[in-house]
Amino acid sequence: MQRLCNKRIVLGVTGGIAAYKSAELIRSLTRLGADVRVVMTKAACEFITPLTLQALSHNPVHLDLLDTRAEAAMGHIELAKWADIVLVAPATADFIARLAGGQADDLLTTLCLATGAPICLAPAMNQGMWRDETTQENVAKLASKGLKMFGPADGSQACGDVGPGRMLDPDEIAVHTAEMFTHDIFTGQNVLITAGPTREDIDPVRYISNHSSGKMAYALAEAAVEAGARVTMVSGPVTLDKPDRVKVVDVISAREMHDAVMDNIDDIDLFIGCAAVSDYRPVEILKDKIKKDPGNSEEILELKLVRNPDIVASVAARENAPFVIGFAAETSHVIEYATSKMQKKKLNMIVANDVSDQSIGFSSDSNEVTMLAEGMQTALPKASKKVLARKILNVASRGYHQWKSHQWKEEQES
Incomplete structure (x- = not known):
C-alpha cells in the first residue's frame, strides 16, 4: 500500500x-x-x-x-x-x-x-x-x-x-x-469528483444554469488529497482557485461533463457526483441573440427543452462500476427524495442536503447534510464545508472499504 x-x-x-x-x-x-x-x-x-x-x-x-x-x-x-x-x-x-x-x-x-x-x-x-x-x-x-x-x-x-x-x-x-499522516483513509485510491454547475446555452449570450458555487466539491477534493487519494475533478464554471495536487478538467455543459467523466472513469475507485448538473438543455441553441419585441410588453418566450444525460446513473450502471456517491439537493421531503434517488440510480451512498435553507447549501461556506446508504442514515450537523468534507469522507470510507472487501471476496470465489 x-x-x-x-x-x-x-x-x-x-x-x-x-x-x-x-x-x-x-x-x-x-x-x-x-x-x-x-x-x-x-x-x-x-x-x-x-x-x-x-x-x-x-x-x-x-x-x-x-x-x-x-x-x-x-x-x-x-x-x-x-x-x-x-x-x-x-x-x-x-x-x-x-x-x-x-x-x-x-x-x-x-x-x-x-x-x-x-x-x-x-x-x-x-x-x-x-x-x-x-x-x-x-x-x-x-x-x-x-x-x-x-x-x-x-x-x-x-x-x-x-x-x-x-x-x-x-x-x-x-x-x-x-505514521505522521493520520488522514490516510483513501491512500492510493483514485477518486473522481464532479463539481459546480453546468451551463446550457440558449443563444450566444444567454444560458440556463443554477446557483451551485462548487465549494462543497472543491472542499471534498482537498479532503480526498489529504486522505491520500489521487484526485481528478471535472468542474463546471466556478470562480474558485484550483485545488493543489488535483487534476482538474474544466467543462461548461452537462454533455461535456458527461463525456469528461466517461473519459476518466476507467481506473477510478470512488466516484462522487457532487456537481449540480442541469437536468435539461434547449433542444436548439440559436445562432443569433434572441431579440425582444419592443412594442409587445406581454410577449412570451417559449423554450423547448430536452433531458441531459444522467452522469451519476451512467457511472453506477457500468459493468465494473466504482463505489458511487451521489448528492441530492432538495427543498422538501429531503430524506424521502434522496432515498428514492439512491435506489433508482443504484448508488452505493447519497448525501442529502436541504437547499431551501439559505444559510447552508448553494453559495454558502457552510452546509448540513445527511448521508444515506442501505441500512444507514448518518446526520452531519452544520459546519464549514471544509470540515464537513472530511466528515463525509470518513463516513464514506467505512462504506467503501466494506464494499471493497465484498468485491474482493466475490473475485476470490469466482
Whole structure:
C-alpha cells in the first residue's frame, strides 16, 4: 500500500557518514508513494553526491540558499511552502545544535525555520556525541517545540564504538514518516469528483444554469488529497482557485461533463457526483441573440427543452462500476427524495442536503447534510464545508472499504 501517496517530503541530508543511507531512504519513501525533494548541506556533499540523490528522487537536488533557478531566487520559501513534512536524515550533532539555536546560515536550517510543516529528525552521530549533555539539551529543546525524533538506534558505529547514535534503518524511518499522516483513509485510491454547475446555452449570450458555487466539491477534493487519494475533478464554471495536487478538467455543459467523466472513469475507485448538473438543455441553441419585441410588453418566450444525460446513473450502471456517491439537493421531503434517488440510480451512498435553507447549501461556506446508504442514515450537523468534507469522507470510507472487501471476496470465489 502506498501510504505516502500524494505526500510531499523535503529530505534534508547533513554531513555524516550515515548520509549514504539517504539514498536507500529516498527509495523507501518513493516506494510508499511520496514525492521527495532533497536539500543537502555542503558537508553532506563530501559523503554522497547530489547526482546520486537526484537520480533516485527524480527531482533536482537543492544546495544553495539563494537559488536563481527557484521562484524569486528564494528557494527556502518555495520549499517551505511545498513540503508536507521536512525530514532530516541524517541529522548530525552540529545540525541539531544550529537548529536549536535558531540559526539560518544555510538552505536547510533556513527552510526549517520558514516552514509550517512538521519537522522530523533522524539523529546520527558518535555515541559520545549523542550522550553529551549539550546534545541532549538541544534535542530536548527541539522536542519541546514539537519536532519529532526518529531514533537513534543502538549498535556498532563506523568509528568502532558501540552504543546509541546510529541512524535508524531507512525502512523504519519511512514507516515513522508515514505514521505522521493520520488522514490516510483513501491512500492510493483514485477518486473522481464532479463539481459546480453546468451551463446550457440558449443563444450566444444567454444560458440556463443554477446557483451551485462548487465549494462543497472543491472542499471534498482537498479532503480526498489529504486522505491520500489521487484526485481528478471535472468542474463546471466556478470562480474558485484550483485545488493543489488535483487534476482538474474544466467543462461548461452537462454533455461535456458527461463525456469528461466517461473519459476518466476507467481506473477510478470512488466516484462522487457532487456537481449540480442541469437536468435539461434547449433542444436548439440559436445562432443569433434572441431579440425582444419592443412594442409587445406581454410577449412570451417559449423554450423547448430536452433531458441531459444522467452522469451519476451512467457511472453506477457500468459493468465494473466504482463505489458511487451521489448528492441530492432538495427543498422538501429531503430524506424521502434522496432515498428514492439512491435506489433508482443504484448508488452505493447519497448525501442529502436541504437547499431551501439559505444559510447552508448553494453559495454558502457552510452546509448540513445527511448521508444515506442501505441500512444507514448518518446526520452531519452544520459546519464549514471544509470540515464537513472530511466528515463525509470518513463516513464514506467505512462504506467503501466494506464494499471493497465484498468485491474482493466475490473475485476470490469466482
